[in-house]
Amino acid sequence: xxxxxxxxxxxxxxxxxxxxxxxxxxxxxxxxxxxxxxxxxxxxxxxxxxxxxxxxxxxxxxxxxxxxxxxxxxxxxxxxxxxxxxxxxxxxxxxxxxxxxxxxxxxxxxxxxxxxxxxxxxxxxxxxxxxxxx
Amino acid sequence: xxxxxxxxxxxxxxxxxxxxxxxxxxxxxxxxxxxxxxxxxxxxxxxxxxxxxxxxxxxxxxxxxxxxxxxxxxxxxxxxxxxxxxxxxxxxxxxxxxxxxxxxxxxxxxxxxxxxxxxxxxxxxxxxxxxxxxxxxxxxxxxxxxxxxxxxxxxxxxxxxxxxxxxxxxxxxxxxxxxxxxxxxxxxxxxxxxxxxxxxxxxxxxxxxxxxxxxxxxxxxxxxxxxxxxxxxxxxxxxxxxxxxxxxxxxxxxxxxxxxxxxxxxxxxxxxxxxxxxxxxxxxxxx
Numbered sequence: 001x002x003x004x005x006x007x008x009x010x011x012x013x014x015x016x017x018x019x020x021x022x023x024x025x026x027x028x029x030x031x032x033x034x035x036x037x038x039x040x041x042x043x044x045x046x047x048x049x050x051x052x053x054x055x056x057x058x059x060x061x062x063x064x065x066x067x068x069x070x071x072x073x074x075x076x077x078x079x080x081x082x083x084x085x086x087x088x089x090x091x092x093x094x095x096x097x098x099x100x101x102x103x104x105x106x107x108x109x110x111x112x113x114x115x116x117x118x119x120x121x122x123x124x125x126x127x128x129x130x131x132x133x134x
Numbered sequence: 135x136x137x138x139x140x141x142x143x144x145x146x147x148x149x150x151x152x153x154x155x156x157x158x159x160x161x162x163x164x165x166x167x168x169x170x171x172x173x174x175x176x177x178x179x180x181x182x183x184x185x186x187x188x189x190x191x192x193x194x195x196x197x198x199x200x201x202x203x204x205x206x207x208x209x210x211x212x213x214x215x216x217x218x219x220x221x222x223x224x225x226x227x228x229x230x231x232x233x234x235x236x237x238x239x240x241x242x243x244x245x246x247x248x249x250x251x252x253x254x255x256x257x258x259x260x261x262x263x264x265x266x267x268x269x270x271x272x273x274x275x276x277x278x279x280x281x282x283x284x285x286x287x288x289x290x291x292x293x294x295x296x297x298x299x300x301x302x303x304x305x306x307x308x309x310x311x312x313x314x315x316x317x318x319x320x321x322x323x324x325x326x327x328x329x330x331x332x333x334x335x336x337x338x339x340x341x342x343x344x345x346x347x348x349x350x351x352x353x354x355x356x357x358x359x360x361x362x363x364x365x366x367x368x369x370x371x372x373x374x375x376x377x378x379x380x381x382x383x384x385x386x387x388x389x390x391x392x393x394x395x396x397x398x399x400x401x402x403x404x405x406x407x408x409x410x411x412x413x414x415x416x417x418x419x420x421x
Contacts (some may be wrong), residue, residue, distance in 0.1 A: 018314050021348060039348070039379035040386065046350040047387075094388050102351045108387035 003075075005065040011078070012058040017049045020061045024076065027063060031072055033134050041074060041132050044109035048078045048128050051105055055098070056080025056126055066131065073114075073133040078126075085120040092118075139261040142254060144193035146243050151190065155183055157239040167231045172222045181215055181232075198261050200268040209272065216273040220280040229277045233270040237263065297323045299330040306407045307336040307369075308400070312345035320356040324363055331369045338407040339364050342400050344375030354389040361394040370410070372396070374403035 009020045024045040028038040045061070052059040059080030066073040085091045092110065097103035106128075110116040115131035147154070159182055162168060163175065188208045195204040212233070219229045240262055248255040297319070299309045307330050309323060331339060341360065346353065361371040374397040376384075384391070397403040408415060 014316060025347075036379040036382055039383050042348050043350045043383045043387065046348050046352075050350070050352060102355050102389065104351045104388050108351060108389070111386040111388070112383065 001066055001068045003064045004067050007063045009061045009063065010058075011049050011052050011061055011080075014053070017046065017053055020049045021046045023063065024074075027065070027074060031065065031074060031134060033074075033132070037132060037134065040112040041076075044112040044130055044132075045076055047105035047109045048076070048130070051128075052078045052080040052082075052126070054101075056082030059125070071133050073131050075129065075131045078128045081125040084122045084124050084126055085118075086122050088118055088120055138196060139254075139257040140193060140196050140198045142244075142248070142258040143198070143240075143262050143265070144190065144196075146240065146247055146258070147186065147190040147193055149243075149247075151186060154239060154243065155179070155186055157242075158182055158186070158236055161238050162232070162235045165231060165235055167228045169224060169228055172224060173219075181211075185211055185215075185233075193265075198265045200265065200272060208269070212269060212273050213276050216276040217280045220277050220284075224277075226274050226277050230270040230274050233266055233273055237266055240266075297326050299326045301330070301334050301336070302340070302404060303408060303411070303413070305334070305336050305411050306338045306340065306404070307331060307334055308340035308342060308403075310342045310345060310400075313347075315346060315353045315356055317356070320360070324360045327360065328363055328367055331364060331367050336369055338372065338411060339369045340372045340374055340400065340403045340407060341394075342375045342403070343373060343380075344377070344400065346375075349380050349384060351387055351389060354384065354387070354391065357394075358392060361391070365393055370395070372403040372406060374398070374400045 007023070009023055010016055011020055021042055025038060025042045028041050033041065049061055052061075057080060059078065059082070062075075062077040062079070064075040064077075066075050090096055092107045093103075094107045095103040106118075109128075109130065113130040113132045115129075117129040118126070119128075120126040159175075159179055162178065162182070163170070185208070188211055192205045192208050195202075197204060199205070200209065215232065216229050219232075241259060244255060244258050244262065248258060297309060297311075299307055302308050307327070309327050311323065313319075315323075327339060327341075330336070341357065343349065343357070349357075357373060361373070364371050371394040373391060373394045376396050376398055395406065397406060405415070
């Protein structure tokens with residue numbers, strides 16, 4: 001598996017969340033994802049980017065195109081240096097939130113992508129990696 | 135030192151100003167950044183001539199500090215030029231080149247004028263280059279400022295036109311949502327919608343999300359709150375414009391749009407609203 005293209009986008013403001021989401025959309029369109037998969041990817045990116053901003057105090061999103069012949073995948077990695085998550089299982093449960101949201105973002109994005117990985121510990125920030133294959 | 139570097143520059147600027155203007159114009163027009171499509175030669179000649187005059191007058195004062203009071207006229211002219219160019223569509227570097235392109239003809243003159251005195255030449259070149267760099271930076275700063283003014287104005291305009299609530303029928307209002315729904319915009323939408331429900335006594339409100347590209351949990355939450363508020367005012371809500379990909383995404387996210395009916399298209403929503411409010415649409419003639 002090789003990475004044929006990569007880019008990093010900052011996520012420090014609400015406007016940069018929108019910009020990151022638009023970047024994901026344009027890459028997904030270029031990679032010829034179906035409209036439904038484009039929408040799923042963009043929505044997952046929107047959730048995870050907003051989490052990084054709201055709960056992690058801002059961070060960055062790395063976008064990578066993966067080549068695993070004959071398939072192509074888009075991998076998104078969201079990183080922040082925030083307080084981290086003490087109980088990841090609890091955070092993934094639908095309806096659980098420490099903020100004012102719906103508590104569906106993290107678990108919902110896991111259902112929108114093909115691969116989902118989360119690394120977090122208190123004081124160490126959070127890294128979420130998702131992949132969608134075409 | 136009998137003569138300061140500043141007054142040397144002023145002296146060089148003062149000698150045969152017409153020739154200097156001509157060679158400067160020549161340099162500007164032949165530069166790769168010349169935008170003869172955006173500015174006419176006569177306009178450029180007029181701006182350049184005025185700039186040289188003011189520059190000469192200011193330099194005669196002896197100080198080459200562009201922030202000093204005797205440079206205020208030069209700064210005003212540059213402010214005018216760079217605002218104008220920002221609006222005309224010049225890039226920041228093209229705008230700064232207006233000032234920077236004076237270096238070449240000016241240095242050529244300094245060199246021929248002070249050929250026998252390398253020390254004075256160095257001093258004069260150094261002060262001229264600092265001076266022109268300072269003025270060029272000033273144009274860039276103003277250029278950016280005028281761009282920011284434009285952006286701010288557009289933001290305000292966007293906020294204003296973003297949320298028209300229209301009356302579709304007796305007792306039916308609709309609001310087409312377009313673009314990114316952030317908290318500030320949702321607040322405006324909600325206020326306008328509730329206000330119109332009161333004004334028109336509407337019992338049905340249609341929220342059309344055809345123009346919303348991404349429906350994530352934040353957007354869903356905004357929609358649910360708007361629906362709940364409208365219901366408290368006595369109006370039922372229909373959310374229309376749910377495209378297949380949005381429907382699937384909402385299901386995967388696990389979001390439930392409580393309390394609102396949903397329809398795929400605005401036409402379906404209108405038909406439903408009419409039915410609920412007791413209207414019947416009948417075609418007058420068979421076609």
